[in-house]
Amino acid sequence: MRFGQLSKRSTYNENLSLSYIFEDFSSSMYHLNEAKVIAEKLDDKQLLADIEWRNYPFICAVFGHVNGISTEDPAEQAHIEIVKGNDHLARAILNEMTINTPLLKYYYGLATRDKDLLMESCQDFIGKRSDHFFARLPLRAAQGSFC
The missing domain is CATH 1.25.40 (Serine Threonine Protein Phosphatase 5, Tetratricopeptide repeat)
Incomplete structure (x- = not known):
């Protein structure tokens, strides 16, 4: 898969993870983790930062799963x-x-x-x-x- 396709796939999964915030924690986290795996393969530091410091704590907080969660x-x-x-x-x-x-x-x-x-x-x-x-x-x- 080309770089551009992987990047789009990562962004797609990141957005899909947020689409589950009113429904299902597991589905939301599944897609966020998929985005993270792809971002790591791409060494996309900005996307990784967005996932780790914004989206992950946001999703956890929306679902009330905040024990041990930190962010910058x-x-x-x-x-x-x-x-x-x-x-x-x-x-x-x-x-x-x-x-x-x-x-x-x-x-x-x-x-x-x-x-x-x-x-x-x-x-x-x-x-x-x-x-x-x-x-x-x-x-x-x-x-x-x-x-």
Whole structure:
């Protein structure tokens, strides 16, 4: 398989792993691991970093599997702390960042239990990114299923 095809296959698996965040942890992790194997073969340092420091902790946090999970990404550190119930620490981490993306608004809304901010995040996912899929995260939280 050519380099370009492998790269596309890795990205495909990475995206597919995220598509399972509302359904099944095992399927999500299976595809993320497939993406990681391919990224390692390609020695794609950027993709490996995205997988290890963002996507892996994100998926684990969405499913509540945060024991032993760490990351260098501050947003995902905050996400992990929210799931652990350490909202104060999560807010401290997020307060060091500019809350200007729908995902960061989602995390801050979770950490503060602010339904208005969660709905703003939902609206930003849809209005600014046309992303109805990830808009389900803050919507679900605002409806009472925090984290």
